[in-house]
Amino acid sequence: MDEQAHAARAMWNLLHDWWTMLPKEKRSLVAADAAIRQARKEIDWLGLLPAQAAQAILKTYFQAWKNCWDGRAEAPNFKARFRTVMSVDIPQGRDLNVTRVHRRWGMVNIPKIGRVRFRWTKDLPVGRRANSDNRITGARMVKDALGWHIAFRVQVLEPKPKPHTGPEVGIDVGLTVPLALSDGGTETHRPWLTGKEQVKLVRLERRAAHRKSFRERGEKTSRRLHRTYDRIQALRARAKRRCLDWQHQTTTAIAKKYGTVVVEALTVTNMVKSAKGTVMAPGKTVAQKSGLNRAISAEAWGRTIELLTYKTARNGGTLQKVPAPGTSQRCSACGFTTPGSRENQALFVCKNPDCGWSGNADHNASRNVLHLYRMGLALIPAAGRAVVRRARRVKPVAAR
Incomplete structure (x- = not known):
């Protein structure tokens, strides 16, 4: 799942470079689709991303430019590795094959990964409850400091x-x-964090600042410092969830x-x-x-x-x-x-x-x-x- 998320981010960046370098008269959705197909064939690690997820990136990128042209948002830009949320889109719901195992857990089919168990936190239209009006239309996998999460897109007639x-x-x-x-x-x-958690957060922030002081300018961040940053992000993600x-x-x-x-x-x-x-x-x-x-x-x-x-x-x-x-x-x-x-x-x-x-x-x-x-x-x-x-x-x- 991490490899697919990195491939999705790289696909966005490559598409953005390809789009901005082309003359305006040669930019089109068909040409971009052909470029993505060729890139997935020639670059092995881009082939780790499912074809549907690659098409979803193209659709999202084109919609971002439409929002920019209509004045609703800024122009799309480069996605940096450490400042971008890792995510993969699954645009078609019929490939998910969601089943409920018991009250707390369910199973879902992730393309190129297989059957994955997930925590069942909300009712979903599966089995006999699914029909043309109430059905799952897609999903999106998102990773934060607490791990991977899956969010389902559901069409419900209310x-x-x-x-x-x-x-x-x-x-x-x-x-x-x-x-x-x-x-x-x-x-x-x-308070979003308990007293012990607040003390732990302050201690981790001081430890990160102390370890960062020994790093020379331009030097690669050590693994210890990365682990400290991960623990800080986990506490902040827990506070955000609460x-x-x-x-x-x-x-x-x-x-x-x-x-x-x-x-x-x-x-x-x-x-x-x-x-x-x-x-x-x-x-x-x-x-x-x-x-x-x-x-x-x-x-x-x-x-x-x-x-x-x-x-x-x-x-x-x-x-x-x-x-x-x-x-x-x-x-x-x-x-x-x-x-x-x-x-x-x-x-x-x-x-x-x-x-x-x-x-x-x-x-x-x-x-x-x-x-x-x-x-x-x-x-x-x-x-x-x-x-x-x-x-x-x-x-x-x-x-x-």
Whole structure:
């Protein structure tokens, strides 16, 4: 499986070089297909990759250029060995021959490898349950620090969901409280790594830095250092898996309970930019900003919103986005923004003499998020930019 993954990466790189070196008038899908067939015949280690997987690489590469031409993504580029996820695509589901051995394990046929056992973690349409509407259409093998995994592509016919009649809720994402709901509820989690695992991660990172200090510039990385890097990646992969599991369970519960979910339109990539600055104008509090960036990246706010988007639609609800500026400093009771109202990370005290409301800062922000939606300030993405929708004029009252 490792050899097939390396062959797939090399096939992509060779195809990319061949495509970019040819004149534009000679580039075509037919010519690329002929070049791939010839390369698999003449180069032995490229022949380790199944023909279907090679055709899937060609299809993916051509789709990447179409996405670039349409302005949806950047141009495809070279795949480096140590910065690319090892994966192999199996585009045809009929060759997999998936069977269930018992409750926890199943068997699948991998081209040029044979029958492989895999952990059965989700129901699949196999046997009598498989038909023209519910069937496995393909699979993809992916390797991370914890080993090889297989993800099946399944075509399932589902009925159109009925409109969700549940209540509306505003959600404020944060670090101390991951998800704060406008109805007073919160969604929290434990640290992704236990205390012993965190100590082990720090020890391994220090060991890697110590061993790296003895390596001369341009010298090949030792096997000991590679093993240390592998152990660090395994711990981080375990933390990522726990984070994804918590996100799936939490977003599923929210999508089933609420009919309309309102979140802030955050640009996370701008929030985690480095504060180093330049040589002429160096940044300030760089270490604190780096720690904040790591904490934001660990929470994966963008993935949480992405999961909520399709899960609310699957349950008949909707997800709306509102402008983010001012939601944390504005009082949800009177609507005024006064300096110094956010006394600390957890407490909000309105400095308006006629109000004086106080409460949890995250709960206050989630109420402001919901109130912006009720005022008709939802954002509609149009041609790559956000447009403010004013549905109707609503008297600005406190969100309840």
